[in-house]
Structures are given as C-alpha cells and as structure tokens.
Amino acid sequence: MVTSKYNDEIKKMKEYAKENNVPIMQEEGISFLTTFIHKNKIKSILEIGTAIGYSAIIMALQDDSIKITSVERDEKRYLEAVKNIKRFNLEDRVTLIFKDALDLKINDNFDLVFLDAAKGQNINFFNSFSKNLNKNGYIITDNMLFHGYVNKKEEDIKNRNLRGLIRKIKQYHEFLKTNNNYDTEFYNIGDGIAVSKSKI
Numbered sequence: 620m621v622t623s624k625y626n627d628e629i630k631k632m633k634e635y636a637k638e639n640n641v642p643i644m645q646e647e648g649i650s651f652l653t654t655f656i657h658k659n660k661i662k663s664i665l666e667i668g669t670a671i672g673y674s675a676i677i678m679a680l681q682d683d684s685i686k687i688t689s690v691e692r693d694e695k696r697y698l699e700a701v702k703n704i705k706r707f708n709l710e711d712r713v714t715l716i717f718k719d720a721l722d723l724k725i726n727d728n729f730d731l732v733f734l735d736a737a738k739g740q741n742i743n744f745f746n747s748f749s750k751n752l753n754k755n756g757y758i759i760t761d762n763m764l765f766h767g768y769v770n771k772k773e774e775d776i777k778n779r780n781l782r783g784l785i786r787k788i789k790q791y792h793e794f795l796k797t798n799n800n801y802d803t804e805f806y807n808i809g810d811g812i813a814v815s816k817s818k819i
C-alpha cells in the first residue's frame with residue numbers, strides 16, 4: 620500500500636484523535652473511500668470537515684496527482700491539521716482553509732465533494748457545494764447512520780438535541796433519495812456512507 624512508509628505517523632494521528640475525542644473516519648469508512656478514489660480515478664477533492672487532517676492525508680496519499688482542499692472551523696483542530704500536513708510533506712497538494720463552511724464561497728471545481736462536518740447542515744452543504752462539482756462528479760457523505768441512532772425509535776432517544784440531529788439526518792436521507800439530479804447509493808459501511816453521483 621502507498622501509505623506503508625507513513626504507518627507510524629498515521630498511528631500517531633489516530634492516537635491523538637482518540638485521546639482528544641476527535642471523530643475521525645472509521646477504518647471501514649476510510650478504506651471504502653480510498654477504494655472509491657482509485658476506482659473512479661478521483662483527482663480533485665473538496666472536503667468539508669478537516670478535523671486534524673487524517674482523512675485528507677489518507678486520501679492524498681493514494682496518488683501523487685490528487686489535490687485536496689479542506690475546510691475546518693475549529694481553530695485547534697485546524698492548527699493540528701496544518702502540522703500534520705507538513706509532517707507528511709503534503710503542503711503542495713493539500714490546501715487547508717480555516718473557516719465555517721457555511722460562509723465559504725469557492726470557485727474551483729472538484730471530482731469529489733466529501734461532506735464530513737456538522738451532520739445537521741448537510742442539506743445546506745450539499746446545495747452550496749454541488750456548484751463546485753465537475754461533470755459527473757460525486758458527493759460522498761459520512762455518518763448517515765450516526766452511531767446507529769438513525770435506526771432507533773425516536774422515543775428511545777432521550778436527549779432532545781440528539782433527537783433533533785437524528786431527525787435532520789433522516790431528512791437529508793430523504794432529500795438525497797428524492798433528488799433527481801443525483802443517483803444516490805447508501806452503504807451500511809463504517810458509520811453509514813452515501814454516494815451521490817451527479818447526472819449532470
């Protein structure tokens with residue numbers, strides 16, 4: 620695998636994420652994503668939700684020609700991501716933006732938009748960044764199952780905020796299913812992944 624010489628550094632990032640409660644992508648999810656990138660010859664990626672740069676780094680390591688732009692609103696995480704990108708010498712290929720993605724206007728186009736930020740905002744993110752897709756591009760969304768809560772009965776979710784969030788994830792699921800400009804497949808992999816292929 621391309622990433623073998625970086626195994627120690629990757630392990631360190633995962634440990635940092637665990638210690639600091641940073642919700643980085645699960646093993647299964649990341650391996651789905653890397654397979655997808657190879658299969659579909661993805662060369663440019665816009666990631667919403669950098670955290671500490673873990674998924675951006677793994678994606679960038681798949682091929683030297685891949686370029687990534689990634690946005691994060693939390694300063695501590697953004698700064699940690701900057702350090703990690705340097706550690707992997709990926710400054711030329713991974714551009715980090717410290718900003719709330721809801722305020723981000725971007726002109727570039729990408730083969731893939733990866734939504735992995737605030738789960739309640741996915742309809743807004745989708746509508747905003749679908750403008751930045753290349754022809755026949757893809758939007759991939761992580762955490763469609765939200766730790767299994769999406770399949771629980773609403774009355775069994777005691778926390779009111781969590782109930783609201785789960786409702787929004789379900790609305791987003793419906794939004795994807797009924798969006799005629801995209802074909803969306805849902806996968807019960809990792810924390811639940813949706814792959815939406817643009818028909819235009």
Ligand code: SAH
Nearest residue numbers: 643644668670673674691692719720736737
């Ligand atoms: N993709 C990362 C994990 C991202 S975790 C990985 O797998 O390695 C989700 C991140 O999205 C958090 O760090 C959170 O601060 C960020 N986030 C949430 N809402 C955001 C927004 N509106 N704009 C930018 N970043 C956001």
Ligand code: MG
Nearest residue numbers: 644735761762
């Ligand atoms: Mg995620």
